[in-house]
Amino acid sequence: MGVLPNLLGYNVRRAQIALWRDFSRTVGEGEVRPALFSLMILVEANPGIAQIDIANQLDIDKATIVGLVQRLQKRSCVVCRQSTVDRRRQGIYLTDRGAAELRQLRQEMLEHEARFTRLFSSEELAQLFALLRRIHP
Amino acid sequence: MGVLPNLLGYNVRRAQIALWRDFSRTVGEGEVRPALFSLMILVEANPGIAQIDIANQLDIDKATIVGLVQRLQKRSCVVCRQSTVDRRRQGIYLTDRGAAELRQLRQEMLEHEARFTRLFSSEELAQLFALLRRIHP
DNA sequence: TATTGTTATACTCTATAACTATA
DNA sequence: TATAGTTATAGAGTATAACAATA
Incomplete structure (x- = not known):
């Protein structure tokens, strides 16, 4: 098949697609995907957080956050x-409904995570995290 | 910041975004992205390959391949x-121009790869590959 | 009946540029 | 001048469903 399997980018992309697919099919009845979930987690942990802070923490452009927040508002x-x-700042807060939904999502997400993390020993997992973090410092 | 950094999916996603960004900014003058590049590599290594075989090898739906091939045709x-x-089958072949473009792309891609692989020792890199492959078997 | 390629459609996530309101 | 949020626009990459041609 050639050189592809020996490329770092290719392997990370394939892993990401595999994780994305499992997430989509098992978390939030297919209506919540990783980006939206991350945002909810962030808002829960930081009540009143502003869009610009979310953008900085997730390292994506602030314009991208707008649409995600609006979907959560809807x-x-x-x-x-x-x-x-x-x-200028608008604090973002989880509603009661959002909090309830997040409880369910978190449960499903943990089961999703477990389907992959159980492929590794705890040492391997720690190593994998450390290596991935070197790619996105 | 909470639980996000301790999630496998989150770390893989962040790594993938970081790699994607660097690729976009340094390979193919921003006009060729990983998926298109992968397809060219696959066609080069397997002259006359059919769309369905590409879809199977990359593990994505055959309908997705159509658009990518059309972009390369254009x-x-x-x-x-x-x-x-x-x-029913249509063999896909690299043109002379495609081959020449791929030579340039491959060079830029290798430099892109090197910017990340040099963050690791060869043992670490082998370990990272092995771990990622367990996620996308 | 099954497979290959295709079309149509829709969705997520990301980006850039330019704008408004505010500091 | 600089920052927070927004709007408009674009584009990559993925998916599902349905279809025609062919096997």
Whole structure:
């Protein structure tokens, strides 16, 4: 088949597609994908976080965040409240419904994770994490 | 920042985005991305390969291949010739121009790869490959 | 009946550029 | 001037469903 299997980028991409597929088919009834899930996790852990902070933490452009937040607003999972100290900022908060949904999502996500992490010993997993983090410092 | 950095899926996704960005900015003047590149590599290594075989090797749906092949046809990088033994099949071949373009692309891709592989010792790299392959068997 | 290629359609995620309101 | 959010637009890559031609 050639050189492809010996390329780092190819192997990471294939792994990512495999994970994405399993996630899509098992988490959130196919309506929530990794990016949206990450955003919910972030909002839960940082109530009132602003879009710009999300963009920086996830290392993606702030314009990309807008659409994700709007999708969560439409699902009534988050609300935005303008900051009183800096009116440019809008704090994002999980709603009760969002929190409930996230509980379910987290459960499904953990089962999804487990289907892959159980392929590794804990030493191997720690090693894999360390190596991947060197790629996205 | 919470639980995200301890998730396998999150780390693979972040690594993939980092690799994708570097690839986009350094290979093929931003006009060729990993999927198209993979397809060219596959066609070069298997002259006359059919779309269905590409789909199987890359583990993506055959409908997805159509658009990629058409883009390469428009760039005059590949040609399709109907098989004489099974007229449903269309063998895909790299043109001279495609081969020349691929030589340039491969050089840029190797430099791109090197920017990441040099973050690891050869043992670490072998380990990383082995671990990633367990995720996409 | 099954397979190959195709079309149509839709979705996620990302990006850039330019704008508004605010600081 | 700089920052936060937004809008508009674009593009890659994936998927499903249905179809024609061929086997």
